[in-house]
Amino acid sequence: MKFSxxxxxxxxxxxxxxxxxxxxVLQRHEIAERQNIPVEFLEQILLALKRAxxxxxxxxxxxxxxxxxxxxxxxxxxxxxxxDGPLAPISCVSKTAYQKCADCPYAAxxxxxxxxxxxxxxxxxxxxxxxxxxxxFAHSK
Amino acid sequence: MKFSxxxxxxxxxxxxxxxxxxxxVLQRHEIAERQNIPVEFLEQILLALKRAxxxxxxxxxxxxxxxxxxxxxxxxxxxxxxxDGPLAPISCVSKTAYQKCADCPYAAxxxxxxxxxxxxxxxxxxxxxxxxxxxxFAHSK
DNA sequence: ATTTTTGTCTAGTGAGTTGCTCAAGTTTTG
DNA sequence: CAAAACTTGAGCAACTCACTAGACAAAAAT
Numbered sequence: 001m002k003f004s005x006x007x008x009x010x011x012x013x014x015x016x017x018x019x020x021x022x023x024x025v026l027q028r029h030e031i032a033e034r035q036n037i038p039v040e041f042l043e044q045i046l047l048a049l050k051r052a053x054x055x056x057x058x059x060x061x062x063x064x065x066x067x068x069x070x071x072x073x074x075x076x077x078x079x080x081x082x083x084d085g086p087l088a089p090i091s092c093v094s095k096t097a098y099q100k101c102a103d104c105p106y107a108a109x110x111x112x113x114x115x116x117x118x119x120x121x122x123x124x125x126x127x128x129x130x131x132x133x134x135x136x137f138a139h140s141k
Numbered sequence: 142m143k144f145s146x147x148x149x150x151x152x153x154x155x156x157x158x159x160x161x162x163x164x165x166v167l168q169r170h171e172i173a174e175r176q177n178i179p180v181e182f183l184e185q186i187l188l189a190l191k192r193a194x195x196x197x198x199x200x201x202x203x204x205x206x207x208x209x210x211x212x213x214x215x216x217x218x219x220x221x222x223x224x225d226g227p228l229a230p231i232s233c234v235s236k237t238a239y240q241k242c243a244d245c246p247y248a249a250x251x252x253x254x255x256x257x258x259x260x261x262x263x264x265x266x267x268x269x270x271x272x273x274x275x276x277x278f279a280h281s282k
Numbered sequence: 283a284t285t286t287t288t289g290t291c292t293a294g295t296g297a298g299t300t301g302c303t304c305a306a307g308t309t310t311t312g
Numbered sequence: 313c314a315a316a317a318c319t320t321g322a323g324c325a326a327c328t329c330a331c332t333a334g335a336c337a338a339a340a341a342t
Contacts, residue, residue, distance in 0.1 A: 001228055002142070002232070046318095047320085058317085059318040117277075121266055124266065128265055146329075203288085
């Protein structure tokens with residue numbers, strides 16, 4: 001029941017990018033150094049965040065990455081879903097990636113006892129992470 | 142951010158064992174058949190739950206497994222921690238298995254921004270799972 | 283007492299994921 | 313053009329997950 005390094009690194013990188021939001025761009029090695037993240041691995045993460053529309057990048061000599069959305073419009077939930085997939089602890093309670101359990105004897109049944117409990121967990125997690133914005137990270141150093 | 146099959150199977154097995162609590166014992170193949178769980182894998186799970194003091198077992202001809210504690214004294218949190226380890230989404234916010242992050246630049250700092258958010262998540266998950274008892278599963282079929 | 287029926291324990295295994303590296307690009311600027 | 317940056321894709325070692333296999337131990341039935 002853990003988040004991956006990818007999510008953790010991604011969030012730490014975004015903390016860094018929040019600091020310079022509106023100002024200059026940050027290069028991958030700057031972020032990597034400040035946050036102790038292997039540069040090439042970080043790159044994959046930044047790319048994923050870029051494809052998801054959170055970051056912009058510029059190549060070339062004075063290139064780098066910058067936030068494309070305001071920190072208060074980015075939630076931890078968004079970021080984690082991009083990098084780690086759905087938040088739900090079991091897929092039959094995911095709202096973004098629902099999948100009927102193949103082997104569960106309650107799958108056909110109107111109510112699965114596990115599903116109820118796990119649904120509560122999912123909602124609690126999503127409730128926090130989908131309302132927690134990057135702006136709460138700003139100037140936290 | 143998912144629970145393992147181990148936890149899921151374990152909980153489903155316990156649902157089954159709740160049904161017969163106080164009555165007869167259940168054999169591994171009975172549980173396995175009713176819940177569609179590979180029998181040898183289930184065994185490992187039952188053994189782990191036994192070692193943790195939740196189940197009793199009897200060998201031999203009319204052997205099997207039975208709950209040793211009342212369903213209302215067993216929480217989902219306990220079970221999941223036995224089978225899946227700590228609930229915390231990152232180990233620096235675990236209460237049962239805390240570990241300082243090696244690479245995080247905020248590790249030395251009084252407050253890590255991620256830690257705060259993840260701590261909330263951990264508490265929310267634990268709050269639900271540590272108060273959700275197996276008795277809420279009883280006679281759910 | 284022996285056989286059968288069950289649980290106990292340890293080890294192994296194949297597939298997939300995680301965390302990371304490398305190399306060969308392409309784009310931009312000086 | 314050369315240097316500095318991002319881009320893309322392939323590759324890989326280590327680990328974990330889900331499961332399997334097999335030898336063994338105990339209890340009951342015969």
